[in-house]
Amino acid sequence: MEITERTLLTLIHGMGFGALYLLACSGALVELIRRYKPGSLRPIEIEDERFLGAYLVVMSVLAWITVLTGAYVIYPWYRAVPPPGTVDLGGFPQRLLMASPTTVAWHSIGMEWKEHVAWLVPISITMAAAVFIRYGRNLTRHPQLRNGVLCFVLVSFVAAGIAGFFGAMLSKYAPVQGGQTIQLVHGEKP
């Protein structure tokens, strides 16, 4: 069982950072909805407040790492231009998708949307983290602000979901491959 270096890094970008962000985002949404609703009678402990602040900061870091690795590590491999006369487009995912009318939309809609919509995620969650650190439990006293932050976190979840969905489908139809081969497990002969 082996994997190429580029496939491994793509996995870390998508399954590691991206999927982890989606999981974390659902937790943040639940916490913001449940504990920070206006007029909540249950007092918010300082530990809970600190926890959610740190949680949102970690989510922001995760979101930034995801978009930066995507744009500056994975995307250049995806959009690599093959030398003239190249027949096997396996190492050139964008060109491979564009070569067939049945797959071209995975690039023209899927990748084109993914590469831009993903940037709404770090903007939204960084804002949410900054607002939460500033207001903490006092967010319950500013219901409109809390609702605004909640909507941005929700949109960051949707945007991360869109990027994750297209990332998975692009990896299915035109995976990023190449680089050194890493041997994971030596299999037995059949």
Add this chain to the structure above:
Amino acid sequence: MSTRTENVRAQDFPNGGGAAALLAAGIGSLMVAIFAILADKVASFKSLMIFYKPTGPLSGVTTCAILAWLICWAILHRRWSSRMVALGGITTAALILLGLSLLLTFPPIADLL
């Protein structure tokens, strides 16, 4: 009496800083979509946006949008951070900008422009 107490408490934590962050995030999100559309439609702008060749115009589009967001945030924060502002309108505006950015990054909609 309790309403008055709540008002005093809200004044202790002015909403201006949060409003600045919210509106700047909306503007920054829309900037991603606007710069992406411009890079797609205007050839000279597209080449101008290539900050890092392997990534292409995406590098400039996102860098400029992030800079616009941070600059907007800094300016709004400076103006509003110690004040109470009309949050209803600002939140609505920020959410409209966010919704627009979500729509305008969708290629079939961006292609209609």
